[in-house]
Amino acid sequence: MKKMLRALLLISATVFTFWSVWYVRKSGVLRAYPDTSFMTKPNEELRVMYQNLSEKEKAVYTALYEGIKDYKEYIELPYNIDGDVYDKIYQLLEKQESEFFYIDSVYYNSEKIRQAKIVYRVDRETAEKMKSELEKKRDEIKAGIGYNMEDYEKAAYIHDYLAKNCVYRVQNSDFVGTAYGCLVEGYAHCEGYAKAFDYLLKELKINDVVITGVTDDGENHAWNKFKCSDGKWYNADVTWDDTDNTCEGRHIYFMSSDEAFEKSHFADNTYSNKKLVINKNTYGGSGVNGYYKKEKNYISEFSECEKVLKKELGRFEKKGFLEVELADEELYDKFKAKYFESEGIFDLILEYKPELVSEHGVTMEMVENKAELCIIIMIKTPVSYTHLTLPTI
Numbered sequence: 025m026k027k028m029l030r031a032l033l034l035i036s037a038t039v040f041t042f043w044s045v046w047y048v049r050k051s052g053v054l055r056a057y058p059d060t061s062f063m064t065k066p067n068e069e070l071r072v073m074y075q076n077l078s079e080k081e082k083a084v085y086t087a088l089y090e091g092i093k094d095y096k097e098y099i100e101l102p103y104n105i106d107g108d109v110y111d112k113i114y115q116l117l118e119k120q121e122s123e124f125f126y127i128d129s130v131y132y133n134s135e136k137i138r139q140a141k142i143v144y145r146v147d148r149e150t151a152e153k154m155k156s157e158l159e160k161k162r163d164e165i166k167a168g169i170g171y172n173m174e175d176y177e178k179a180a181y182i183h184d185y186l187a188k189n190c191v192y193r194v195q196n197s198d199f200v201g202t203a204y205g206c207l208v209e210g211y212a213h214c215e216g217y218a219k220a221f222d223y224l225l226k227e228l229k230i231n232d233v234v235i236t237g238v239t240d241d242g243e244n245h246a247w248n249k250f251k252c253s254d255g256k257w258y259n260a261d262v263t264w265d266d267t268d269n270t271c272e273g274r275h276i277y278f279m280s281s282d283e284a285f286e287k288s289h290f291a292d293n294t295y296s297n298k299k300l301v302i303n304k305n306t307y308g309g310s311g312v313n314g315y316y317k318k319e320k321n322y323i324s325e326f327s328e329c330e331k332v333l334k335k336e337l338g339r340f341e342k343k344g345f346l347e348v349e350l351a352d353e354e355l356y357d358k359f360k361a362k363y364f365e366s367e368g369i370f371d372l373i374l375e376y377k378p379e380l381v382s383e384h385g386v387t388m389e390m391v392e393n394k395a396e397l398c399i400i401i402m403i404k405t406p407v408s409y410t411h412l413t414l415p416t417i
Contacts, residue, residue, distance in 0.1 A: 034277035057189055060102040061086050070226050070253075072118055072233055073295075077113070080105070085113050088140060092117075092124055095148040099140040110137040115253035116294065119215075119234045119246075127159065128153040146200055154204055161207045162227060175252040176279065176318055179260065182224045186217055187266040187273040202361055214263040215246040221262055247277075247289060258314050259285040274347055276398045279314030285397060298407040313398070316349040324351045326358055330372065333363070336401075337377040346401040356397050364390050369401065 091099030199205035206220035208214035247261040261277035336346040389402035
C-alpha cells in the first residue's frame with residue numbers, strides 16, 4: 025500500500041513538474057526581456073508625439089515599430105506593461121506611423137502585456153507589393169516639388185494634390201483609412217487623407233502629427249498639424265478642403281489659426297497634453313489663415329481688395345478659382361456688396377483678364393464661408409448669357 029501511494033505521489037509530482045515547465049515556457053515568465061532600443065535621432069526628430077513619451081514607453085513604441093516593419097505577428101516587449109499603457113502606445117503608433125497601412129486598428133490587449141500580437145490586414149507578400157506601389161506613387165508626387173520651395177509651399181503642393189486626386193469615401197475598401205487607400209486606390213475618408221498628408225510630409229522631412237477627435241457636429245474626424253521651417257505649427261484639414269466638385273483644393277482649412285480651427289475641430293485628450301507644442305501657435309494674429317497671409321490673399325483693409333483680386337486673377341489658370349480671406353465681418357460684407365451684389369468683379373475681369381470673357385459673357389459663383397471669413401470665386405464661361413449666382417455653404 026505504501027509502495028502504491030509512493031508511486032502515485034511520484035507520478036503526480038512528475039506530471040505537475042512537466043505541466044509547470046510547459047506553462048512557464050508557454051507564458052514566457054522566464055523568458056529574458058529583449059534589450060531596450062530607441063528611435064534613431066532623425067526618426068525621433070520627425071515624431072513629436074514619440075518625443076513626449078516616457079523612456080519606458082519609447083522603448084515599447086520602438087519595439088513595436090521595428091517588429092511591425094519586419095511583419096512579426098508576435099513582438100517581444102522590453103517591459104511587462106499595463107494594458108492601458110499598451111492601449112496608448114499602440115493607438116498612437118497606428119495613427120502616427122502612416123507607412124504601416126497594412127496593420128489594423130484592431131489589436132489584442134489584456135491586463136498585462138509582455139508579448140504583443142499584431143493584426144495585419146494582408147500577408148507579408150501582399151503587403152510588400154502594395155508597399156512598392158505606394159512608394160512609386162510617393163516618388164511621382166515628390167518629383168513635382170521644387171527644390172527651392174519653402175516648407176509651407178511643399179505642404180500646399182501635397183494638400184492640393186490630395187484634394188484633386190482622391191475621392192472621399194467612407195466605405196470602398198479595407199484601406200480607405202490609410203495612406204495607401206488615398207494615394208494608390210484614390211479613395212479615402214478623413215483618416216486616409218490625414219495619413220497620406222502625414223506620410224508625404226515626413227518623406228520631405230517635415231514634422232507632422234495626425235490628430236483625431238470630433239467636429240462641431242460631434243462626428244469622429246482626423247486632420248493634421250505640421251511644423252514649418254519658421255518653427256511654427258499649422259493646422260491642415262485636407263478632407264474639408266476637398267469638395268470633389270467645385271473649388272477643389274481650396275485653402276480655407278489649410279494653415280488655419282488655432283483660434284479659427286478650434287471652433288470646429290476638437291482633439292482627443294491624447295493630443296491635448298499641455299506639454300505638446302502643437303497646441304500653441306502664435307503666428308499672424310488669432311484669426312489669420314497662415315496660407316492666405318503668405319500668399320497675400322488676406323485682406324485687412326477695404327483698399328486692398330482690388331490689388332488682391334488682380335493678383336488672384338493672374339493665377340486663375342493654375343488654380344481655377346479665386347480665394348480670399350477678410351479680416352472681419354464688416355469687411356466681409358463690404359467686399360461681398362461691392363464685388364458681387366454690385367457686380368464689381370466683372371469690371372475687374374474686363375480690365376485685367378478679358379480673355380476669360382467669351383462672346384456670351386462670363387458667369388460667377390461665389391462660395392461663402394462666413395464662419396472662416398473666406399470667399400471663393402468661381403469663374404465660368406456661360407453657354408448663352410452672363411449670370412451671377414451666390415450659393416452659400
